[in-house]
Amino acid sequence: MSIQLESTATPLVAMRGISKAYPGCLANDAVDLTLHEGQIHALLGENGAGKSTLVKILYGLLQADAGSIEWQGKPVQINSPAQARKLGIALVFQHFSLFDSLSVLENIALGMAVPANRKLESKIIEVSTRYGLPLDPDRQVYTLSVGERQRIEIVRCLLQSPKLLIMDEPTSVLTPQEVDDLFVTLRRLRDEGVAILYISHKLNEIKSLCSEATILRGGQRVATAVPDEESTQSLAALMMGDEIVVPTREARQPGDTVMLQLKAVSYATSEQHGVPLNDINLSLRAGEIVGIAGVAGNGQDEFMQVISGEVRLSDGNGLRLHGVPAGTISPSERRKLGLCCVPEERLGHAAVPGMSLADNAFLTAHHRSGLISGGMLSTGKTRRFTEQVINQFNVQCNGTASLAASLSGGNLQKFIVGREIEQQPSVFVVSQPTWGVDAGAAAAIHKSLQAMANAGTAVLVVSQDLDELMLISDRIAALCAGRLSDVYATHSVSIQDLGLLMGGAVIDSSNAGVSDLAGGLDSGTSTSDSAGAGDASA
């Protein structure tokens, strides 16, 4: 108790009245944030609420227009990340900055601007074992999983013995087991007196990990709450401003028509660090949602490219759309057949960052939505289509001329998903639909996926977010090292089972012997025992 009182007297960091304006928006409006040693503090808010801006100001990447920062009771001016690091502030970014072809040791040395020598190596091993973050300093980064890559970033921070560790959405890329491991590490750091600022929108995590939470909405601090004393609903309500309606599981009766069929698809990638696909079989029927779980880097990119047509198969029959062989045709021709895809990477893949929303709508919708007339682009039709997407999917932007890069992640994702849905596909394939997206936008996207399936579209969702897949999918499978597991009725598998499938294990021997997985294994109604027993390609 006395410690508590002391720390209350001199907080480690006190940000007072921080304001920051961008052209056209006030990202932070007189925000206060106080952090104490030995405390895990959550920074909670929707995308665009001002979390990143606040953190960037604290880390010296941005300068506040107004307000002050006190470090251990003394006013400081943080002009650069180097200065922040000198004070003892470390930041683990959501997107890692690692060189794939260098070793762990070299990456850490580069990040800290020190030579990659034995001394550093032994320090890495010491820190990584002490905090339960096993790392082999000599491994090349491209051979590591996303979770292991995150460990590099964390170890890199810990080597500087920080007093304050900032974690930006750290669990969005981890398996359930990895999340547990991370929490053990974070709690140990907290017990050693490190202050942790934990940025997330996953309310369950915040409730289990954080002792205090600052909630931002529209650039303002709306509350400072004790997560333990709040319910998930009340936290969400604070964050969103009103009660959000989280979609619930729906039981669906899928149709009998197979809309998308993959038959013994193998694909050897030419990418340097790619994962070859091996004998993939899958049948997707009208009116169902099938989820594909798996840790990133297990062939998801290749799987998506094979389906979208960005890479072609040698045999057209390997992939059929409504029974039509489509393995060798281009993405635009597949779109004409009713297949719309949303790749994982929003900027640079699903959308062109430097182009307007109207141009980005035209990018994929020009054919299906008839945005070309007389061989020329129709700007009027394109604008109307874009406005329709913006309105239907509640995209926050400054109109159809806004650049894609100027939208927040969640808004851009809503726009991209909306753009494909508005083309009324008969087969819809989406990768990581809610990656880095706030709760409100995620709920909206989930609801539209469910609505599509109810309307008879065949929906395939590739995701690392198991909660998401358990919530929306009717059937589920996992991708591991380029192989696709059997497909199970979602209600018949537990999260633990799924974790095993993601690791490449086979669950329940009665399902394992089935070699031909094409076709429905169940119709959404069968029990767990019969899941995986069917075979015939429907």
Added chain:
Amino acid sequence: MISLEPRAEPSKLMGYAAPVIALVVTLLAGLVLFALLKVPVGEAFYAFFIDPISSVYGLSELGVKAAPLIMIAVALSIGYRANVWNIGAEGQLILGGICGGAVALYFYEVEGWFVLPLMIFAGILGGMLWAAIPALLKTRFNANEILTSLMLTYIAALLLSMLVHGPLRDPDGFNFPESRLFHAAATLPIILEGTRLHIGALVALLLVVVGWVLLSRTLLGFALKVNGQAPRAGLYAGFTQNRLIWFSLLFCGAAAGCAGLFEVAGPIGQLLPTISPGYGFTAIIVAFLGRLHPVGIVFAGLVMALSYLGGESAQISLNLPVAVTGVFQGMLLFFLLAADVLINYRVVWRSKAVKA
């Protein structure tokens, strides 16, 4: 303390202002240069920038120089938008001159309406052929088109030299390395009596319109732009990259080849060992100075054409070396690239005082 602060969004205003800033700074630096050369600054300024365009003939010469620059720059800009870096327009221009010129010499003294169209066709084909080499190497072996197209330029120059020293040399030319003078049916019609302004100027303007429509209104132009900015998004949308590379290079080869033919069939009137004062390279500067936009390129082309005329004029009236032209062109590109920083950054005078 002056510092550069990243802008939230690229500045549209600066996109247009940067070329103007670059021009002004180039002008100032040029004046400093003249002063250092102990040339009267006022006189030099007049000789370089005013005198060349103070008569109708001068203006027509501006058009003669600007036409090939604009033709090539428009085509280059389309490729550059698509991330296809053709640096070898000069070589493509030379091949156009060779092929078209060879047709003119083959039909020497043959009067017929078909000669000139056939020459133009051959010139375009020659330029395309030369551009097809880097296209093939790029699409088939992923060879960098910057290197291959540039190196082919020197081969083209040597090829021309070889031909005018050998097979295409004027038989009655006392062994001078020149071809016969083209006859009337093989020379371009003049559009302004008493000048050298030929139909190339009109073709250049037509190409500006074509380039503008292509880039802003067609699916092909859209695909080119997407490929330039985000190639993966282009693949995802279903645009075939190799096709875009082929188109960019062939289109530019055609434009440069045509410009080369216009040079030999227009102002020059025969094949010489050198048929271009580096139009193919200068067009690169024109393309960037014009913001890779067809309309901007018209203005940029006129500015660069003036630098050619100014260099000649300064040489005649002030005894300055003709290299002054190259110096001005170089400075302009240099300052333009520097000024382009202002599109993404703003200059801030920051006081050291702590804000409270």
